[in-house]
Amino acid sequence: MAVIVEATPKLVFTEYGHKLIIQPGEDEDPQALFERICADFDKQQKLELDSDGNIIITAPAGNESSYRNNQISKQLSIWADQDGRGKVFDSSTGFKLPDGSCLGSDAAWISNERIAAVPRKELRGFARLVPEFIVELKSQTDRFSELRKKMHAWRRNGVELGWLIHPEKQFVLIYRLNSEEPEEYRGESIRGEGPLSGFTLDLRPVWTGLDI
Known part of the structure; x- marks a missing residue:
């Protein structure tokens, strides 16, 4: 339309x-x-x-970016279902944030307590809801500098932990609520902390992408 x-x-x-x-x-x-x-x-x-x-x-994500994002969301969802403390939201979700913006991440985790505090009717649309954890995955069409600005916006709005993943260069920038600058991490897996304690993301399928 x-x-x-x-x-x-x-x-x-x-x-x-x-x-x-x-x-x-x-x-x-x-x-x-x-x-x-x-x-x-x-x-x-x-x-x-x-x-x-x-x-x-x-524009919609390319094939390889979509595959990588699915690998991240799948692992996070499996863990969240087993853990039981919160729920996972995919890249189609938008969140109304305190600064007036409405942003979406490639994956997000929100505790049950935070979800329960929002009226049920509001949850059907763009809820005023700040995730405790988000993931942003760089695609071929993303400017990394813009993604870094977005990660700072997430942090300013109260996100406790954020991972900015660069699949081509195979590193993760870890953003924390109480730290101005991110920590660079390299490895085949990354462990959650704080609200995401107990979760480990296997980065190998993200690094390899659609390579056969």
Whole structure:
């Protein structure tokens, strides 16, 4: 379905795809515009609202990025089901954050206590809910510098632990709520801490991707 918006669009192209950034006009309510676009837009696209009111529309992930992300989400989901303390959300989920943004990660974990504190009706849409843990996975179309800015945004909004995974260079940046700068980690697996204590992510399928 076509969406008509009274805003000034700005296209930002990358080598393998593109992002469409919609900058609302001065008299436009960014949150209302975002919700209107989300209601009518192609669900294959990923939509986010940043803290400046810009609406960012991202093309679907490529095959290899999708495979890698599935490997991460699958391991996290299996552990969460066995652990029982919280639930896992995939890359299609958007969270309303304290700074007014609505962001999505490639995977997120939220404790049952935090979920229970949100009205059931609100959980059907974009809930005002800050994950305790998130994962961002760099794809071929992502700018790593932009992902680092996004990780700081997650931390500023209260995310306790975040992993920014760079599959091509095979390292993880670990972001913690009480630390300004991330820790670089290299290895074949990475252990969770804090809210994710007890979880270990096998990074080998993420590093190899679709190599046969």
